Amino acid sequence: MMDLQKLTIGKALNLGLRRAMEEDPKVLMMGEDIGKLGGVFRITDGLQKDFGEQRVLDTPLAESGIIGTAVGLAVRGFRPVCEIQFEGFIFPGFDQISSQLAKLHYRTQGRVKMPVVIRVPFGGGIGAVEHHSESPESLFSHIAGLKVVSISNAADAYWGIQEAIRSDDPILFFEPKKLYHSGALKMEIDTETSPGRVFGSRVVREGTTATVVSYGPSVKVALDAATAAEEEGKSLEVIDLRTLSPLDLGPVFESVRKTGRLIAVSEAPLESSLTSEIAARVQQECFYSLESPVLRVAGFDTPYPPAKLEEHYLPDLDRVLHAVDRSLSW
Amino acid sequence: MPSEQWTHPEPGEGPAAIAAQPSPEQVIAGLRATSEGGAELTQLLTPEGQRIPSEQFDSYVADVDDEVLRNLYRDMVLVRRADREANAMQRQGQLGIWVPLLGQEAAQIGSGRALGPRDMAFPSYREHGVAYARGVDLRDLLGIFRCTDHSGWDYQAHRFHPYTIVIGNQVLNAAGYAMGQKFEGKVGDDDGEATICYFGDGATSQGDVHEGFVWGAVYDAPLVFFCQNNQWAISEPTERQSRLPLYQRARGYGFPGIRVDGNDVLACLAVTRWALEQCRHGNGPVLIEAFTYRMDAHTTTDDPTRYRLSDELEEWKLKDPIERVRAYLARGGGADHDFFDGVQAEADEFAAQLREHTFNMPEPPPDRIFANVYAEPSPVLDAQREEYLSYLDGFATAGEH
Ligand SMILES: Cc1ncc(C[n+]2csc(CCOP(=O)(O)OP(=O)(O)O)c2C)c(N)n1
Numbered sequence: 192m193m194d195l196q197k198l199t200i201g202k203a204l205n206l207g208l209r210r211a212m213e214e215d216p217k218v219l220m221m222g223e224d225i226g227k228l229g230g231v232f233r234i235t236d237g238l239q240k241d242f243g244e245q246r247v248l249d250t251p252l253a254e255s256g257i258i259g260t261a262v263g264l265a266v267r268g269f270r271p272v273c274e275i276q277f278e279g280f281i282f283p284g285f286d287q288i289s290s291q292l293a294k295l296h297y298r299t300q301g302r303v304k305m306p307v308v309i310r311v312p313f314g315g316g317i318g319a320v321e322h323h324s325e326s327p328e329s330l331f332s333h334i335a336g337l338k339v340v341s342i343s344n345a346a347d348a349y350w351g352i353q354e355a356i357r358s359d360d361p362i363l364f365f366e367p368k369k370l371y372h373s374g375a376l377k378m379e380i381d382t383e384t385s386p387g388r389v390f391g392s393r394v395v396r397e398g399t400t401a402t403v404v405s406y407g408p409s410v411k412v413a414l415d416a417a418t419a420a421e422e423e424g425k426s427l428e429v430i431d432l433r434t435l436s437p438l439d440l441g442p443v444f445e446s447v448r449k450t451g452r453l454i455a456v457s458e459a460p461l462e463s464s465l466t467s468e469i470a471a472r473v474q475q476e477c478f479y480s481l482e483s484p485v486l487r488v489a490g491f492d493t494p495y496p497p498a499k500l501e502e503h504y505l506p507d508l509d510r511v512l513h514a515v516d517r518s519l520s521w
Numbered sequence: 522m523p524s525e526q527w528t529h530p531e532p533g534e535g536p537a538a539i540a541a542q543p544s545p546e547q548v549i550a551g552l553r554a555t556s557e558g559g560a561e562l563t564q565l566l567t568p569e570g571q572r573i574p575s576e577q578f579d580s581y582v583a584d585v586d587d588e589v590l591r592n593l594y595r596d597m598v599l600v601r602r603a604d605r606e607a608n609a610m611q612r613q614g615q616l617g618i619w620v621p622l623l624g625q626e627a628a629q630i631g632s633g634r635a636l637g638p639r640d641m642a643f644p645s646y647r648e649h650g651v652a653y654a655r656g657v658d659l660r661d662l663l664g665i666f667r668c669t670d671h672s673g674w675d676y677q678a679h680r681f682h683p684y685t686i687v688i689g690n691q692v693l694n695a696a697g698y699a700m701g702q703k704f705e706g707k708v709g710d711d712d713g714e715a716t717i718c719y720f721g722d723g724a725t726s727q728g729d730v731h732e733g734f735v736w737g738a739v740y741d742a743p744l745v746f747f748c749q750n751n752q753w754a755i756s757e758p759t760e761r762q763s764r765l766p767l768y769q770r771a772r773g774y775g776f777p778g779i780r781v782d783g784n785d786v787l788a789c790l791a792v793t794r795w796a797l798e799q800c801r802h803g804n805g806p807v808l809i810e811a812f813t814y815r816m817d818a819h820t821t822t823d824d825p826t827r828y829r830l831s832d833e834l835e836e837w838k839l840k841d842p843i844e845r846v847r848a849y850l851a852r853g854g855g856a857d858h859d860f861f862d863g864v865q866a867e868a869d870e871f872a873a874q875l876r877e878h879t880f881n882m883p884e885p886p887p888d889r890i891f892a893n894v895y896a897e898p899s900p901v902l903d904a905q906r907e908e909y910l911s912y913l914d915g916f917a918t919a920g921e922h
Contacts, residue, residue: 227828228756251726251762252688252754280687283728318617320646321671322686462901491905496890498617498668503887503909513912 194383200342201371203349203380204234204310208272210382211356212242215270218356221248221257222274222310231276232312232371254284261307262291270306270356278313278365279322292361293336305361308352312368313341314408314458315505318498325495326459328407331363332436332468339436340390341365343410345378347433351389365435367408376411390434392442398428401452401515404443404469406432409456409506416511425515435465443469444476451482452518456506460492483521486514559766562812563792564782568840570848572787581791581798587855593634593786594846594856595864597626600650601843602868603659606875607649607666611821615879617668620647624784624816627842628749630654631789632811635797636680636717641702643682643695643718647749651719655681660878669885689727692718692746696733699742699800708743713801715743717793723754725770726762734774734806743800745793746771746808749783751815756828768810776806783813784842814840887913 198206212218220235220242226249229236239247250257254275261271275281281288288309295303315324332339338360342348348366355362370376395410396417403413410431417427428446432439447453453473455466470485488506496504565573565582585593604622611619622629625647633654636642644651652662652674661673665684672683682698685691695718707714724730725748737744748767752759763770771778777799781792789811796807814837818825850856891906 223754224756226756228824229827231755231822249757249761252723252757253726253728255728256726282687283689318668320618320665320668320686461905491890491909492902493890493894497664497670497885500885500887500890503913504890509916510912513915 192383193381195379196382197377197379198345198349199372199374199377200345200348200367201232201234203345203378204352204366204371205236205238206382207349207352208235208356209238209241211272211353212238212246215356216246217268218270218272219246219248219264220272220274221250221261223250223252223257223276225249225274230274232368234310234366234371235274254280254282255287258284258287258292258307258309261309262287262295262305265305265307266295266303270308272308272310272356274310275312277319277323277368278311278325278327281309281311281327284309288331288337288361288363289334293334296360297336304359306356306359307361308355308358308364309362310352310364310366312371313365314367314369315495315498315501316369316408318501320498321495324498324501326407326457326490328363328365328435329459329464332438332465333463336361337436338362338434339365340434341367341407342433343367343370343405343407343431344376346380346386347389347431349380349382350386351433354389365407369408370411391439392430392432392434394428394442394446395431396427396429398426399450400425400427401454401518402428402430402443402446402450403454403456403511403515404430404432404446405456406435406465407458409458412506412508412511413456416508416515419508420512420515425519427515432465438465438468438472440469440472440476443473447473447477448480451480452515453477453481453485454488454511454514454518455485456488456511458490458505460490461487462492464489483518486518488514559780561766561768561780562782563779563788564785565787565791566785566845566849568784568845570845570852572849575791578788578791578795581794582787585787585790587850587853590787590846590850591856591860593630593790594843594850595867596630596634596654597650597786597843597846598864598868599871600626600630600653602872603653603875604649606872607663608817608821610876610879611666615876616663616666616821619666619821620649621815621817621820622647622649624814624837624842625749625751626650627786628747628783628789628811628813631786632717632719632747632793632809635790635793637715637797638680639707639714640797641680641682641695641698641714641716643691643698643716644684645688645691645720645724646684646686647721648684648719652679652681655679657681660875663875663879664882667879667882669882689720689724689729689733692720692724692727692730692733693736696736696740696742696744699737699744699806700740702743703740703803708801708803710802711798713743713803715745715797715800717745717747717797719747719749721754722748722750722752722759722767723757723762724748725767734770734776734808737806738774738776741803741805743803744806745796745800746806747793748808748810749813750810751783751813752833753815753819753825753829755819755823756825766810768808771808774806776808778808778810780810780812783811784840784845786842786846813842
C-alpha cells in the first residue's frame with residue numbers, strides 16, 4: 192500500500208525511528224535530552240510519550256556511559272539506538288566505540304552481535320560555537336569492525352535509519368544537522384513500500400563532463416554546483432556515497448571511467464580523510480581513465496573556525512565549480 | 522579542619538542505622554523536594570535578607586561590612602544586567618547563541634570574589650560572573666557568542682582559563698594545574714595557591730569528573746571543585762545524574778563536600794574562602810555544591826517549557842540572590858534608594874557599552890582560520906592559506922572586470 196508523505200529529513204528520521212520501535216520491542220533509544228525535550232533537534236520528538244521511559248532513555252550526561260551501556264544491552268539482546276547530541280561530544284565515548292563496540296564480534300569469533308546504532312548530527316553551517324560543527328566521520332571510518340554511513344535526503348533518512356537498526360553490525364549514522372528541518376529539501380516519500388537496500392553509493396545526478404562524489408550535507412552543495420554548471424554547458428555527475436565505511440566505490444569507478452575526472456567534496460579536513468582514501472583508490476583503479484588528478488574540495492587542516500568564518504571553511508558551490516574548472520583545464 | 526559539614530552516618534554503623542536508610546525512591550523524592558537544599562545547606566543570608574550566624578563560617582566573612590556587601594550587590598546587578606543584555610542581543614540576531622546565568626549570580630560572584638590574585642579558575646561555559654570577578658572584560662567574552670573567536674582573553678593575566686564546552690573536560694585540566702601548584706611547592710600556608718574548577722550538576726556524570734576527583738584526591742591537589750547545581754542539565758533534572766545529594770559524593774573520594782546556598786552570596790563567599798584555605802594549606806581538594814537554580818533557558822536555543830513547570834520557577838523567584846542582599850542592606854540602613862538607583866544606572870550604562878561594543882566587533886579576516894593551529898610553522902597550512910587567499914583574490918579580480 193502506498194502512503195505518500197512530504198517530509199523533511201528530521202521528520203523522516205523521527206518516523207523511521209518510530210517505525211523501528213513499533214516493529215521490534217527490543218529497539219531502545221538512549222541519549223541526553225531525547226525524552227521530554229525530544230532531543231535538542233527534536234528528532235526523537237514524541238517517542239518517549241508513546242513508548243515509555245524504559246524504551247526512550249534520558250540518560251545521565253556521559254557519552255562513554257551511553258555507548259558502553261549500549262554495548263552491554265546489545266549483548267543482552269537489545270538493539271540500542273544512541274543519540275550523541277553534537278558530533279563534537281562523541282569523544283568521551285570514543286574508547287567504548289573503538290575498543291568494544293567495533294571489536295566484540297571479531298574478538299568473540301562472531302558469537303556476540305552488536306546491533307547498535309549511534310546517531311550523530313554532524314557538519315557545520317549553523318552558526319554555532321565550538322564543537323558543534325565538526326565532521327569527524329573519517330576518524331571512525333578508520334576503525335575496522337564499524338560501519339559508518341551518512342544520509343543526505345529524507346527518503347534515505349527514513350529507510351536508512353530502519354535499515355541501520357535492523358543490521359547486526361554497529362553503525363555510526365551521520366546526520367547532516369544543517370539540513371534537518373530544511374523545508375526546501377522536503378521529499379515525497381512512500382513510507383510503506385521499501386526501496387530495498389539503502390546503503391551503498393548511488394548516482395544522484397547523471398552527467399558526462401566530470402564526476403563529483405560526496406556525502407551528507409555536501410551532496411546538496413554538489414547538486415547545486417551541477418545545476419549551476421549546466422548553465423555553463425558542463426554536465427556533472429553527482430554521486431552520494433551513503434556508506435563511508437566500508438567504502439562502496441564501485442559506482443565511483445564506473446563514473447570516473449565515463450567522465451575521466453573526479454572531484455571529492457566533504458566538510459572534513461583534508462589530511463588522512465575519506466577524500467584522501469577516495470583519491471588513492473580511484474587513481475589505483477582508474478589510472479588510465481583519468482584525464483586529470485583527483486581534486487578535493489574540503490575543510491582545511493585547522494580546527495573548525497569561529498562561526499563567523501565558516502562560510503570560508505565550508506566547501507560551497509563556487510569552490511566546487513572552481514575545482515571543476517581546474518580539473519577541466521588540466 | 523571543620524568536618525561536621527561532611528559527616529553523615531557511616532554505612533554499617535549498626536542494624537538500626539541501616540534500617541533507617543531511605544529507599545532509593547525516597548532518596549530521589551527527597552532530592553526533588555529539596556528546593557530548600559535540605560538541612561545540610563549552609564546559609565548566612567536568608568531569602569528574606571536575615572543574617573544567620575554561623576559558628577563555622579562567620580570568621581570567613583568577618584571583613585564583610587556594609588561597604589563590601591554593597592560591592593557584592595553591585596557586582597551581581599552588573600552581571601545580571603550584562604546577562605540580560607546579551608540575551609536580548611541574541612534575540613536580535615547580534616549573537617549566535619547565549620548561555621544565560623540568570624539566578625546564578627551569587628554562586629559566581631561569591632566564589633569568584635573569594636579567589637586571590639594567584640589562584641586559578643577553570644570555568645565551563647556559563648561562568649560569565651566569575652569571568653567578571655576575575656577582571657575579564659565581558660566585551661572580550663562576547664566574541665565567543667558572536668562567533669568571532671573561541672576565546673578572547675589573556676588567561677594568564679586574569680587567571681581564568683578559556684571556556685570549556687565539552688562537559689567535564691576542564692575538571693581534569695584543573696586537577697593537572699592544581700597538581701602543578703603542589704609540585705612547585707606553592708601550597709602550605711596562607712600564601713599558598715589554589716585552583717577552582719566550575720562545572721554543572723549534569724557534568725558530575727561524566728567520567729572525566731570522576732577521574733578529576735580521583736586525581737585531585739590522590740595527589741592532594743589544592744583544588745576546589747565548584748559544582749553549580751542549578752537543578753537542570755538541559756531537560757534532565759539532577760536525579761537523572763545522582764541518587765545522593767551531589768556534595769556527599771566527596772566522601773567516597775576522601776575529601777570534604779559541602780552544600781552551600783548558591784543564591785546566598787555571603788555564604789558562597791565564606792564557604793569558598795574556607796575551601797580555598799583548606800587547599801592553600803595543603804589539605805587537598807574540597808567539593809562545594811552550590812545549590813541554585815537556572816532561572817532562564819539552558820541556552821537561547823532551548824525551550825524549557827517542554828520539561829519544567831512554571832511553579833518551580835515561581836518558587837525559586839522568591840530566593841532571588843540579589844533581592845536578599847538588597848533587603849538586608851535596606852533594612853539595616855547599609856544602603857539607600859540613591860545607592861540602588863545609582864547601581865541600576867551604572868548597570869544600564871554597562872549594558873549599553875556591551876551592546877555598542879558587540880555591534881562594532883570587527884569581523885575576523887579569512888586568514889584567521891589558519892592562524893595559531895600550531896605553535897611552530899607548518900608548510901602544509903601555509904600552502905593551504907596561500908591557495909585559499911589567492912582563490913579569494915580571483916573573485917576580487919573577476920569583480921573588477
Ligand atoms: C560531552 C558533552 N556532551 C554533551 C554536551 C551538550 N550539552 C551542553 S550543556 C549540557 C547540559 C549540561 O548540564 P550541567 O552540567 O548541569 O550544566 P549547566 O548547563 O546546567 O550549567 C549538555 C548536555 C556537551 N557540551 N558536552
